[in-house]
Amino acid sequence: MALRDQLRILVVDDMSTxxxxxxxxxxxxxxRTVASASDGPSALQKIAASxxxxxxxxxxxxxMDGLHLLHALRxxxxxxxxxxxxxxxxxxxxxxxxxxxxxxxxxxxxPFEPAGLRAAIEAIVGRL
Amino acid sequence: xxDPMAExxxxxxIECEELxxxxxxxxxxxxxxxxxxxxxxxxxxxxxSIKGGAGAFxxxxxxxxxxxxxxAMDEVRTGRFVPDGEAIKIFFACADVLGDxxxxxxxxxxxxxxxxxxxxxxxxxxxxxxxEVEEEVEFVPAGIALDLGGLGDLGGxxxxxxxxxxxxxxxxxxxxxxxxGLPEGSETPDVAGDNDAQxxxxxxxxxxxxxxxxxxxxxxxxxxxxxxxxxxxDLTVRCDTSRLPAAEALxxxxxxxxxxxxxxxxxxxxAVRDVFEFVDGLCVLTIEPITNAALDGSMALPxxxxxxxxxxxxxxxxxxxxxxxxxxxxxxxxxxxxxxPAALPDRLAPGAAAAPIPAPIPAPAAAPVxxxxxxxxxxxxxxxxxxxxxEAKNAPTQPRATVRVDLERVDRLVNLVGxxxxxxxxxxxxxxxxxxxxxxxxxxxxxxxxxxxxxIQESVMMxxxxxIKSLFQRMGRIVREASAAVNKDVRLHTDGENTExxxxxxxxxxxxxxxxxxxAVDHGLETTEKRVASGxxxxxxxxxxxxxxxxxxxxxxxxxxxxxxxxxxxxxxxxKGLVSPEAQLSxxxxxxxxxxxxxxxxxxxxxxxxxGVGMDVVKSSIxxxxxxIAITSVEGKGTTFSISLPLTLAVLDGMVVRVxxxxxxxPLNAILETLTLTDDDIKQLGPETHVVQLRGGFVPLLDLGAxxxxxxxxxxxxxxxxxxxxxxxxxxxxxxxxxxxxxRQVVIKGLEGSYGRVPGIAAATILGDxxxxxxxxxxxxxxxxxxxxxDRSLSLSHAG
Numbered sequence: 001m002a003l004r005d006q007l008r009i010l011v012v013d014d015m016s017t018x019x020x021x022x023x024x025x026x027x028x029x030x031x032r033t034v035a036s037a038s039d040g041p042s043a044l045q046k047i048a049a050s051x052x053x054x055x056x057x058x059x060x061x062x063x064m065d066g067l068h069l070l071h072a073l074r075x076x077x078x079x080x081x082x083x084x085x086x087x088x089x090x091x092x093x094x095x096x097x098x099x100x101x102x103x104x105x106x107x108x109x110x111p112f113e114p115a116g117l118r119a120a121i122e123a124i125v126g127r128l
Numbered sequence: 129x130x131d132p133m134a135e136x137x138x139x140x141x142i143e144c145e146e147l148x149x150x151x152x153x154x155x156x157x158x159x160x161x162x163x164x165x166x167x168x169x170x171x172x173x174x175x176x177s178i179k180g181g182a183g184a185f186x187x188x189x190x191x192x193x194x195x196x197x198x199x200a201m202d203e204v205r206t207g208r209f210v211p212d213g214e215a216i217k218i219f220f221a222c223a224d225v226l227g228d229x230x231x232x233x234x235x236x237x238x239x240x241x242x243x244x245x246x247x248x249x250x251x252x253x254x255x256x257x258x259x260e261v262e263e264e265v266e267f268v269p270a271g272i273a274l275d276l277g278g279l280g281d282l283g284g285x286x287x288x289x290x291x292x293x294x295x296x297x298x299x300x301x302x303x304x305x306x307x308x309g310l311p312e313g314s315e316t317p318d319v320a321g322d323n324d325a326q327x328x329x330x331x332x333x334x335x336x337x338x339x340x341x342x343x344x345x346x347x348x349x350x351x352x353x354x355x356x357x358x359x360x361x362d363l364t365v366r367c368d369t370s371r372l373p374a375a376e377a378l379x380x381x382x383x384x385x386x387x388x389x390x391x392x393x394x395x396x397x398x399a400v401r402d403v404f405e406f407v408d409g410l411c412v413l414t415i416e417p418i419t420n421a422a423l424d425g426s427m428a429l430p431x432x433x434x435x436x437x438x439x440x441x442x443x444x445x446x447x448x449x450x451x452x453x454x455x456x457x458x459x460x461x462x463x464x465x466x467x468x469p470a471a472l473p474d475r476l477a478p479g480a481a482a483a484p485i486p487a488p489i490p491a492p493a494a495a496p497v498x499x500x501x502x503x504x505x506x507x508x509x510x511x512x513x514x515x516x517x518x519e520a521k522n523a524p525t526q527p528r529a530t531v532r533v534d535l536e537r538v539d540r541l542v543n544l545v546g547x548x549x550x551x552x553x554x555x556x557x558x559x560x561x562x563x564x565x566x567x568x569x570x571x572x573x574x575x576x577x578x579x580x581x582x583x584i585q586e587s588v589m590m591x592x593x594x595x596i597k598s599l600f601q602r603m604g605r606i607v608r609e610a611s612a613a614v615n616k617d618v619r620l621h622t623d624g625e626n627t628e629x630x631x632x633x634x635x636x637x638x639x640x641x642x643x644x645x646x647x648a649v650d651h652g653l654e655t656t657e658k659r660v661a662s663g664x665x666x667x668x669x670x671x672x673x674x675x676x677x678x679x680x681x682x683x684x685x686x687x688x689x690x691x692x693x694x695x696x697x698x699x700x701x702x703x704k705g706l707v708s709p710e711a712q713l714s715x716x717x718x719x720x721x722x723x724x725x726x727x728x729x730x731x732x733x734x735x736x737x738x739x740g741v742g743m744d745v746v747k748s749s750i751x752x753x754x755x756x757i758a759i760t761s762v763e764g765k766g767t768t769f770s771i772s773l774p775l776t777l778a779v780l781d782g783m784v785v786r787v788x789x790x791x792x793x794x795p796l797n798a799i800l801e802t803l804t805l806t807d808d809d810i811k812q813l814g815p816e817t818h819v820v821q822l823r824g825g826f827v828p829l830l831d832l833g834a835x836x837x838x839x840x841x842x843x844x845x846x847x848x849x850x851x852x853x854x855x856x857x858x859x860x861x862x863x864x865x866x867x868x869x870x871x872r873q874v875v876i877k878g879l880e881g882s883y884g885r886v887p888g889i890a891a892a893t894i895l896g897d898x899x900x901x902x903x904x905x906x907x908x909x910x911x912x913x914x915x916x917x918x919d920r921s922l923s924l925s926h927a928g
Binding site: 003007014015016017018020021024027053054060062081082083089090091092093096097099100103104105106107110111112120123124125126 | 140183270
């Protein structure tokens with residue numbers, strides 16, 4: 001079985017449009033198991049209920065931003081090793097540096113083409 | 129819509145409207161002086177999100193503008209620019225233009241430079257606009273090694289992650305420790321862990337609780353203890369399941385679980401010990417105070433700066449050193465506020481588990497996925513009973529779950545429910561006619577059916593209702609633009625914006641309301657100089673309020689201007705030949721001249737109001753919604769226009785009456801009371817003019833049959849039944865009918881599509897027996913009648 005058949009991904013974004021765009025792209029890559037959450041806390045809840053291999057998260061979200069989510073994931077033994085792709089509209093050095101420190105696996109700047117998303121994912125998990 | 133991208137695009141524009149709304153809200157809060165960082169962030173995020181979405185759809189003009197706006201808001205967010213009132217005005221203008229661009233993009237109409245250039249210029253003058261060059265930040269993606277070998281059965285329920293090289297929870301490997309960023313040579317891992325936790329947590333206690341089997345045998349329940357603890361403060365609970373054996377080795381009467389708890393509280397240790405009083409001796413309990421109050425109460429989010437220095441998990445390392453562990457040991461965070469703290473104590477688990485637990489530690493290999501039951505209880509124990517209140521605090525950032533539905537589908541449902549109501553009425557009638565006893569199964573069943581139909585109808589109507597806020601927000605822009613055009617300082621106040629109104633009503637109110645607001649700013653409010661001269665505050669105020677009042681929506685548009693200049697209005701009306709020069713008009717009558725067609729004409733075209741639309745058009749659009757409009761004005765104090773609208777356009781509570789052999793429906797909310805006339809009640813004033821004496825006052829008497837042209841007026845109305853009708857402005861009239869038949873909810877079927885507006889008639893309906901009945905517009909009827917010159921040929925013959 002190809003990786004794309006087995007990979008489990010959680011998409012986190014407060015904007016349903018962005019969630020739709022990302023899940024639509026993932027769908028087109030043939031990735032079967034994609035869940036989505038509209039904020040960090042519910043993402044953590046979903047991951048606890050049903051673990052994933054990769055989290056694709058927006059940076060700028062109300063309440064808990066993408067880096068806080070990453071921090072929470074890295075703090076818990078159970079989710080410490082999950083792949084994390086940060087999507088950000090502003091690729092500020094500060095954000096990237098912090099992401100690096102926290103163990104972000106990759107980042108992708110908005111707007112992006114599906115191909116860009118695919119490449120960013122493959123850089124983390126390997127060929128889909 | 130089969131193309132997913134088209135669907136996402138459509139939902140993007142809907143989402144934009146929501147973002148624009150919160151943008152307006154945020155700016156309004158900033159304007160009201162609430163410039164806290166969260167407010168500014170809301171504004172920033174709204175613009176940012178619109179930009180992000182627009183980028184994905186290649187809406188470059190929109191992206192470009194949003195980017196400039198976003199950059200300006202970023203200046204505000206970072207504190208480099210502190211906006212004053214003038215600046216916020218420009219931000220408002222930007223928000224308006226952003227909305228225009230969003231709609232233009234949605235409708236695929238061209239975006240012209242002149243739409244954006246003026247505000248961009250102001251924005252640039254305000255905050256400067258050196259286009260920041262985005263530096264390339266170096267980043268090497270870090271791959272993770274996924275062992276997918278065992279993933280074949282992932283679909284199978286438990287949701288556990290694949291091939292787990294489980295690091296023993298109680299014996300962290302050196303690798304893991306260094307990944308945790310513990311300083312080299314720190315004495316023991318657990319101490320470091322403790323300090324770490326203390327630094328992050330604040331005042332309270334770290335509790336470790338290991339129940340012995342005797343605790344359970346004596347009927348104690350850890351959950352209740354945790355609940356009691358929770359009452360003392362902020363409690364984070366973590367269940368240690370590492371001692372759980374594989375399912376087949378599980379002994380039912382042995383306790384395998386222990387708990388690490390972090391209680392943030394001001395209470396003394398004795399209070400915490402008291403909680404465990406009854407289980408004293410039945411458990412191993414350690415309670416240690418957390419002394420370091422590094423953080424204040426803002427526990428919701430861990431400060432990134434503190435831990436980031438301590439837990440850098442080098443991306444490259446993550447694959448080798450931190451394989452995915454079982455998630456089962458993790459108590460799922462139960463509320464947003466708790467999610468983050470729930471993650472923190474994890475790191476004290478290894479130490480906490482090692483120190484006080486005397487119990488044997490199973491070999492790592494034996495640590496299986498915990499069965500669901502204990503996790504459930506752990507999860508439950510982290511669920512604070514005050515969760516709702518916390519969530520209420522977080523409410524602004526936690527939108528309610530919604531479904532977007534095509535309005536057409538809702539309307540089809542509304543229509544079907546309408547048919548259902550009619551059908552149900554017919555069925556009831558048949559049952560009555562069949563002479564079935566009231567206690568028969570059919571009758572009682574039908575009774576329940578009636579109740580259900582009503583409930584369904586109400587629920588369906590609620591789907592169509594939405595807060596009037598969106599409409600009020602649009603009026604904010606009208607006020608800003610109108611006041612700028614006539615150079616007046618005007619502030620808009622809104623009240624009752626959460627009042628829910630039928631969607632169609634909201635849409636169709638936009639034009640009349642816009643016109644009224646422009647009028648208020650242009651004509652209602654005096655010039656600034658005049659205001660100052662008359663001792664009023666410089667700023668003019670326009671107030672929009674919405675409220676539910678006795679089954680109707682009442683929307684008031686008030687200004688604190690000079691009031692209606694009645695002599696001038698009268699003069700103009702005479703000039704235009706609308707009233708005769710000899711006419712003696714009351715104040716109220718003069719005010720109502722404003723609604724006459726032809727009153728406002730091109731002669732008074734101003735920059736604003738003169739757009740060829742007069743108040744007569746406003747009045748007729750309100751009427752077409754089944755609404756009424758009234759004016760009250762006080763000289764020197766201001767003017768209020770009051771619009772009263774039905775809650776829904778689909779159903780109506782009505783009184784079914786008979787007049788001259790015809791069945792008619794009178795809206796119940798117009799009827800103040802019903803009475804039977806006696807000789808003493810009636811006073812004749814002229815050949816066709818009667819009044820009813822009612823509790824010391826006189827009310828004009830109208831023969832409904834005669835008014836509608838069904839019959840000629842009668843000589844005597846003694847013994848007649850009248851409906852006392854009340855109008856918004858306090859005017860009343862008594863309508864004579866032959867009989868009152870029933871009181872029921874009727875489904876409104878509009879006539880306008882087929883017949884245009886018929887004076888005195890609001891709509892039609894289908895009654896239970898299938899008969900069609902007209903629904904009266906009593907107010908209109910009364911104002912028609914008070915003119916007494918109406919063209920009788922307009923009267924409808926019975927439509928059924």
